[in-house]
Amino acid sequence: MDFELDQDQQMLAKTVADFARNESPVERFRKLRDDDIGYDPEAWQQMGELGWLGVPFPESVGGFGGGFIECAMVLENLATTLVPEPYLASVVLGGMTLARAGDAAQHEAYLTPMIEGETTLALAYSEVQSRYDVSSVDTSATPDGNGYEISGEKIWVLNGHRADQLIVSAQAPGGVTLFVVPRDADGVDMTIAKTIDGQKAAFIRFEGVALGEDARLGEEGSGAAVLDRIMDYAAAAAVAEGVGIATTMLQMTVDYLGMREQFGVKIGSFQGLQHRAVDMYAETELLRSISIAAMVRADEDDGSVRRGDISAAKYQLATGGIWVAQQSLQLHGGIGVTDEHDIGLYFKRMYALNALFGDQEHHVARFASDPSFAEALV
Amino acid sequence: MDLTFTEEEEAFRQEVRAWIQDAMPEDMRETARGAGGFTPEDSATWHKILYDKGWVAPHWPADFGGTGWDAARRFIFNEEMEVAGAPPLSVFGLSMVGPLLISFGTDAQKKRFLPKILSAEEFWCQGYSEPGSGSDLASLRATAEDAGDHFIVNGQKTWTSYAQYADWIFCLVRTDQSVKKQAGITFLLIDLKSPGVEVKPMMTLGHTPAFCDTFFDNVKVPKKNVVGGINQGWTMAKALLGHERTLLAMIGPSRNVLQKLKRIAAHKTVNGRPMLEDPVWRAKIARLEMRFRAHLMVSYRALADQQKGKTPGPESSILKLVGTKLIQELTELAMEVMGESSLTWYNDGICLPVEESIGPYFCYERAATIYGGSNEIQRNVIAKMILQLPSS
Numbered sequence: 001m002d003f004e005l006d007q008d009q010q011m012l013a014k015t016v017a018d019f020a021r022n023e024s025p026v027e028r029f030r031k032l033r034d035d036d037i038g039y040d041p042e043a044w045q046q047m048g049e050l051g052w053l054g055v056p057f058p059e060s061v062g063g064f065g066g067g068f069i070e071c072a073m074v075l076e077n078l079a080t081t082l083v084p085e086p087y088l089a090s091v092v093l094g095g096m097t098l099a100r101a102g103d104a105a106q107h108e109a110y111l112t113p114m115i116e117g118e119t120t121l122a123l124a125y126s127e128v129q130s131r132y133d134v135s136s137v138d139t140s141a142t143p144d145g146n147g148y149e150i151s152g153e154k155i156w157v158l159n160g161h162r163a164d165q166l167i168v169s170a171q172a173p174g175g176v177t178l179f180v181v182p183r184d185a186d187g188v189d190m191t192i193a194k195t196i197d198g199q200k201a202a203f204i205r206f207e208g209v210a211l212g213e214d215a216r217l218g219e220e221g222s223g224a225a226v227l228d229r230i231m232d233y234a235a236a237a238a239v240a241e242g243v244g245i246a247t248t249m250l251q252m253t254v255d256y257l258g259m260r261e262q263f264g265v266k267i268g269s270f271q272g273l274q275h276r277a278v279d280m281y282a283e284t285e286l287l288r289s290i291s292i293a294a295m296v297r298a299d300e301d302d303g304s305v306r307r308g309d310i311s312a313a314k315y316q317l318a319t320g321g322i323w324v325a326q327q328s329l330q331l332h333g334g335i336g337v338t339d340e341h342d343i344g345l346y347f348k349r350m351y352a353l354n355a356l357f358g359d360q361e362h363h364v365a366r367f368a369s370d371p372s373f374a375e376a377l378v
Numbered sequence: 379m380d381l382t383f384t385e386e387e388e389a390f391r392q393e394v395r396a397w398i399q400d401a402m403p404e405d406m407r408e409t410a411r412g413a414g415g416f417t418p419e420d421s422a423t424w425h426k427i428l429y430d431k432g433w434v435a436p437h438w439p440a441d442f443g444g445t446g447w448d449a450a451r452r453f454i455f456n457e458e459m460e461v462a463g464a465p466p467l468s469v470f471g472l473s474m475v476g477p478l479l480i481s482f483g484t485d486a487q488k489k490r491f492l493p494k495i496l497s498a499e500e501f502w503c504q505g506y507s508e509p510g511s512g513s514d515l516a517s518l519r520a521t522a523e524d525a526g527d528h529f530i531v532n533g534q535k536t537w538t539s540y541a542q543y544a545d546w547i548f549c550l551v552r553t554d555q556s557v558k559k560q561a562g563i564t565f566l567l568i569d570l571k572s573p574g575v576e577v578k579p580m581m582t583l584g585h586t587p588a589f590c591d592t593f594f595d596n597v598k599v600p601k602k603n604v605v606g607g608i609n610q611g612w613t614m615a616k617a618l619l620g621h622e623r624t625l626l627a628m629i630g631p632s633r634n635v636l637q638k639l640k641r642i643a644a645h646k647t648v649n650g651r652p653m654l655e656d657p658v659w660r661a662k663i664a665r666l667e668m669r670f671r672a673h674l675m676v677s678y679r680a681l682a683d684q685q686k687g688k689t690p691g692p693e694s695s696i697l698k699l700v701g702t703k704l705i706q707e708l709t710e711l712a713m714e715v716m717g718e719s720s721l722t723w724y725n726d727g728i729c730l731p732v733e734e735s736i737g738p739y740f741c742y743e744r745a746a747t748i749y750g751g752s753n754e755i756q757r758n759v760i761a762k763m764i765l766q767l768p769s770s
Contacts, residue, residue, distance in 0.1 A: 001450060002380045003682045069379055254765050269770040274761035275754070281765060282696040289675035289693065296381050312668040320672075365657065368664035374640065374654050 003292060008066075009073055016052065016077035026342045029082040033198035037162055039084040048117015053091055057099050062112040068233060072240035072295040079244030082345055084199060086120055089159035092237045093230065094121025097167050101178050101217035101226045110165050110180060122163035124154035124181075124204055125227055132362045134169070134227040139206065141170035141177055147212040148172065150179060150187075153205050160202030161192045167217070168206065169227060174220025176227070185209050197352040198345065232306055235314045235357040236298040239291045242317040242353050246284045249328040249346050253277065256332055273331060280327050283320030290316050304372050311363035317353060318360035325350040381678075387450055394458045401427050402464060410463030415586075415735050418543045424465040425498040434496055435472055442480055442488070443496045449684040460630030468540065470502040471495035473625055475548045475567070478618050482606040491546075491567070505535035505549035505568070505592060506615070513755050515550070516559045516612065520594060522551040522566060529553070531568065531597040537749070541577045541590035545570055550611050563611035567603040568594075584742030585724065619751065626750045627677050628701035632670050632708055635739075638732050639663065639712035645730060646715065653715060666708055673700050692764045699756050702746035709740035 005013060024043070032039055047053055055070035057063025064070070071092060078087060091114075098111045098121065113119045130136035139152025150170050160166060166181045166188075181188065187209035190202040218226070254277055257268030267273055294313035300306040325347045329336040336343045358366070367373070383391070402410075406420060416424075428434040436452045438444030447455065476495045479487055494500040511518040520533025531551055538547060547568050554562030570577065574597040580589040606614045640663065643653040653659040680694035713720040713736060722729045723737055747753045761767045 001383060001678060001682050001685065003679050005379065254767065258766075258768055265770070266768040268767040271758070271770070274765075274767050275757040277765055277767060278699075278757040278760045281760065282699055285676060285693040285696055286669075286672040286700065289679055290672035292379065292679075293381060293671070293675050296379050309671065312671040315665070315668045316672050319669075361661075364661045364664050364668070367668055368657065368660035373660065373664065373667075374644070 005069070005073070009070060012052075012055070012070055013073040013077055015050070016074050017080065019050075020077055020081040020083055024078075024081055024083045026081050026345065029084050029198065029345070032084050036192075038198075038200040039086060044085050044120065045117035047085060047087075048115065052087075053095070053117055054115040056091070056096060057111065057115060061099065061107045062115045063099075068236065068298040069295050071233075071237065072291070072298075075237050075240040076244040076291075079241040079349070080248045082198075082349060086122075086159035086162070088234070088237050088241065089122055090114060090120040090163065092233055093123035093158065094163065094165070094167055096233055097123055097178065097226060097230050098180075098217070100229065101222065102180075103218075105214070106180065106217065113164075119164035120159055120162060122157050122159040122166050122202075123230070124157040124160060124166045124168045126154060126156050128153065128155055132231075132358045134231055135176055135224040137169050137171050137176050137223075139168065139170040141172040141179060141211075143173065144210070147210065147215065148179065150181065150206045150209040150211060153203070155203050156193065156195075157190075157202045157204055158199075160190060160204055161200050166204065169223050172216075172220040176223040177220045178217040178223040178226060179211055179215045180217065181206070181209060181211065181215065185211075195352060197348040199352075231357055232310050233298050235310050235363075236291075236294040238353040238357050239287070239294050239310075239313040239317050242321045242350060243284075243288050243291045245346050245350050245353070246287055246321050246324045249324055249343065249350075250277075250280050250284050252343055252346075253280065253328045253331050260333075276327055276331065280324045283316075283324050287313075287316050287320050287324075304370055307366060307370060308372070311358075311367040314358055314363045315360060315367070317350075318363070321350055322354055383450060383454065387454060390451055391454045391458060394455055395462070397431070398458060398462045398464060401431065402462065403427075406465060407463075415738065416465035418468070418540060420465045421467055422498055422501070422543075425467050428467070429497055434467070434498075435476065437473070438476065438480065442492055449681055453681050456630065460633060463634065466630075468501055468543075469625060470504055470540070470544070470548075471500070474504065474618055475502050478548075478565075478605065478614060481617065482614060484602075486602065487567075487605065500545040501540070501543055503538050503541040503544035503547050503570075503590070503592075505538050505547045507537045508534055509536055513752055515615070516563065518550055518552060518563065520549065520551045521555075522553050522564060522599065524553070525598075527601055529566065529599045529601065531566070531574075531594045531599055533594050535592045535594070536589075538577070538590045538592040539588045541570065541592050542579045542587065547592060548605075550615060553611075554609055557609075560612040562609055563615075564608050565605045565611040565614035566599055567605065568597065568599050572597050572599070574598075582742050583744060584738035584740075586738060586742060588742070626701060626746070627673075627697035628705040628746065629674060629677055631705050631743075632673070632701065635705065635708040635712055636663075636667060636670060638736065639708065639715050641732055642712065642730065642736075643715050646717065659715070662711060662714075666704070666711060669704060670708075673697075673704055676700070695756075695760050695764060698750060699753055699760075702743075702753060705743050705746055709736065709743055712736045713740050 051064055052074050054063035055066040056068055059065045095111060095114055114121050125134050127138055141148040141150050163183055166183055168179050168181050169176055187207040190204040193201050193203055195201055257273055258266055260267050290313040293309040297306045297309040328343055329347050332343050335341050433445060435443055436445045436447050436455055440446035479491055506515060508518050522529035522531045547570055549566050549568055550563050551566050552562055553564040574595040576593040578591045579587050582588045640654060643659060646653045648656045676693050677697055680690040683690045716733055719729050719733050722734060
């Protein structure tokens, strides 16, 4: 058993942390949230040059042959200053789906340019009715002799407003299937949607978008299993970000308690507030500890083993992580409820992470319905 | 990062498992499968069996009778003991005063006391709290008056758990009234057979005879029974607290209650099917099981630190806080699953044996958030030592 990052992983974590602190303080996010894109394509390119966008991908496609742990390190550290570049949307959702479902030609055409920072990707999987059921797909893929015609609507496509390629799930005759759709293809129409945490997503309508056979990722009907696996990566990614958010909120709150004076003393000397801060610390450590299990298990092929720890981690984000966010705001008092203070920006990001890739009830139900749940009886 | 044990460690696990299967007497195995409430006599019997095998104190240095296992093997050993439902051993000698003597005792003390702790010839109990000194332990008033080569001890110690089965008690006593309260305390070993000692057992809320009051009336204690030096008692107490914290993570008991409550849920029905198949009840259990997983990962991290010879990081300080709350929530859920049968109180053959164990244990573990430094005191300590919040 070993809970330490190896040297390369430590180096990566440190480089990303330094970047977040020095090159991308929260003011940068503040400036960019009013921008049409919401992030800086040049910074994205820089991340590509630094190799960050390729950490979970094999060397054959231009990646670094790491595992999900490396990905989690990048996400956790970028989250500490709310770096707005679409790492989760493009690398984890779009990129890892392509890596898993695509063939060599598709990797070369779409994945490698993303890894190099030239392009970004998005995964369009959610629909009005689907909530967290990624196999609930009404968007259709109708064969038309040369390929397919895609029609339907996807909602909350993270980075959908900007991605060069959209990976879209659709019902083909053989079942749920994934397709690569250029964002500028005829028949793609989108509305930009602002999100609670100051980022952007897209609502996208596909009206008879014509695609060739080569736009299909894998066999017909293979999409649902891929999406199911990707949602586990995404949940683990949200947890990794959540660790960065919770750790930062805790530190900001402890600093504030040690500085703010009322009744002639530092408010951090009040036992009621001290005990609250300790419970925040406990929940943060629980989140950090179970996130380690989630990031290690994310690459595990045994579904029962993988899902157990990932659901437990997402559940801890939904309970402990959210509670840390709530209490951080409460202990900051009135200033915490202003847009001017950063604590509220982290608060909103934690809620966004909570709402994505399965909420509390989703993961409780999934954990409880696993066959191993009742088998553990002696 | 690696969350798995090595092949050698897994082989060791099999060896331990097979041995426990073989060595545990049939009546104990029966109790482990059912109610799981062991008597102090059961614990003593199991202690002697482990002693004969040489496995009674894996956490002691090999020179003093430990096994020489690394932290991972010790962890696996404990896990296997828990999974088998083996009787818990008395912690006061093996896990408290023993390790303290190994670190701070004189050679004569080590020679005199350690072998008999190992062999179960002598059992120990703890004399810290007093009627007027609970969380404010340093205010304790039991006195040890200097009488040349010995002390004369007077006062009352309370929550001296299992004193009625013990041969010795380790006490904190006041040896200097004139200094700051922490600076006038001495750690003293007292023979409970000494004239002037009286032990009065007290029932716990779970109706187990765990608690005691222990009275000292002009008890003569030789000075050679001081550990760590006169007026060094507070330092000793703090050193001992470090040992206690990981003991109170409640990993084993939590796993145990989780299994029991699932077993009960498999026997009870709701809407015509076993509760364990009902999504609402499964979800309730799942929530606590997921919390247990997160807690287990915190303790694994502490273990991995120990394995590398490092002092466990600050995360280990929350083990008591989280673990004791969790065991209370688990026992409460077990009571809830039992429904009306949670009324049962030491009946025989009325409910399932496993159900009979829940109520008393539920009541007893209300103490978990109080003993070993109440959770409120733990929070004070973490606020100051780890978060470094300002003092009032």
